[in-house]
Amino acid sequence: RTKRQAISAEPTVLDPSQLTDVTLKSYSKSKESSDLIQRALMDNDFMKHLEHEQILTIMDCMHPTSLTKGCCVIQEGDDGSTVYVLEEGTVEVTKQGKSLCSIGEGKVFGELAILYNCTRTATVTALTDIKLWAVDRQCFQTIMMRTSLIKHSQYTDYLRSVPSLRSLPEDILSKLADVLEETHYSDSDYIIRQGATGDTFFIISEGQVKMTQQSSPGDEQVMKTLSKGDWFGEQALKGEDVRTASVTAVGDVTCLVIDRESFKQLIGGLEDVNNKQLDSDEVKANLQAEADFFSSVS
Numbered sequence: 001r002t003k004r005q006a007i008s009a010e011p012t013v014l015d016p017s018q019l020t021d022v023t024l025k026s027y028s029k030s031k032e033s034s035d036l037i038q039r040a041l042m043d044n045d046f047m048k049h050l051e052h053e054q055i056l057t058i059m060d061c062m063h064p065t066s067l068t069k070g071c072c073v074i075q076e077g078d079d080g081s082t083v084y085v086l087e088e089g090t091v092e093v094t095k096q097g098k099s100l101c102s103i104g105e106g107k108v109f110g111e112l113a114i115l116y117n118c119t120r121t122a123t124v125t126a127l128t129d130i131k132l133w134a135v136d137r138q139c140f141q142t143i144m145m146r147t148s149l150i151k152h153s154q155y156t157d158y159l160r161s162v163p164s165l166r167s168l169p170e171d172i173l174s175k176l177a178d179v180l181e182e183t184h185y186s187d188s189d190y191i192i193r194q195g196a197t198g199d200t201f202f203i204i205s206e207g208q209v210k211m212t213q214q215s216s217p218g219d220e221q222v223m224k225t226l227s228k229g230d231w232f233g234e235q236a237l238k239g240e241d242v243r244t245a246s247v248t249a250v251g252d253v254t255c256l257v258i259d260r261e262s263f264k265q266l267i268g269g270l271e272d273v274n275n276k277q278l279d280s281d282e283v284k285a286n287l288q289a290e291a292d293f294f295s296s297v298s
């Protein structure tokens with residue numbers, strides 16, 4: 001699951017309205033360097049949750065730099081302005097004069113002050129001559145904020161188009177867009193399992209899912225197929241937290257997932273969601289009407 005909220009976008013440093021003015025400069029690099037940077041970003045605990053597109057854009061904007069043995073790359077306590085990926089050589093990380101570790105090629109460093117808007121948490125010194133890829137704070141923040149603003153507006157537009165949610169006020173839709181997480185599944189993946197505990201609500205944004213229920217072992221019945229704009233998982237959020245049916249992906253599926261607390265606060269009162277009976281004709285008719293609606297607009 002992607003964790004969009006994990007990264008601070010440092011809005012006090014960069015006003016979103018300035019984003020359109022920032023031009024992201026890209027620097028050409030060899031395939032080896034591009035791969036090394038991508039791997040380094042995806043391997044870093046604080047950056048691996050970034051969207052793939054963000055990783056590619058950060059990689060694209062990184063410029064080369066080099067320093068000789070003994071140079072101080074980062075000084076503990078300074079305001080940070082750059083995130084680095086080490087391409088060649090070794091650096092040592094120290095804190096209050098004590099060595100914490102050494103870092104070799106293919107690793108990210110200097111990310112903490114930029115991600116969390118704090119001063120440099122440690123000193124980093126070149127143990128050998130080093131080659132680095134660097135991206136500055138403004139560029140990094142622009143990438144982070146641009147993607148999240150675009151995503152936020154896409155999510156809000158999408159939620160507004162879901163018939164069951166369209167009666168929600170704009171500010172609630174916007175809050176939902178803030179808290180939801182986008183998740184991806186491949187064919188036959190279980191999205192929820194009957195009998196498991198669950199505390200999430202799902203809205204399908206792409207693809208189809210199959211809902212099945214087992215009344216006795218080996219007797220699994222397909223209840224229905226749901227598609228774009230449909231939702232499921234609400235039963236376990238009301239009263240019992242046990243999933244009443246299994247839901248599996250049919251082909252590639254993208255869902256927008258909302259946690260129990262947000263569901264209760266933002267959606268819980270909605271008639272449409274509360275009155276859904278899993279197998280009633282009325283709901284089938286509603287689902288069909290929703291499906292028709294979506295096929296007419298897409």
Ligand code: CMP
Pocket residue numbers: 074080093100101108109110111112113114119120121122123124
């Ligand atoms: P930042 O605080 O921006 O600048 C110093 C960098 O040193 C920091 O980001 C991390 O990349 C790195 N760093 C800090 N503490 C450790 C640690 N305990 N182990 C490895 N790297 C660290």
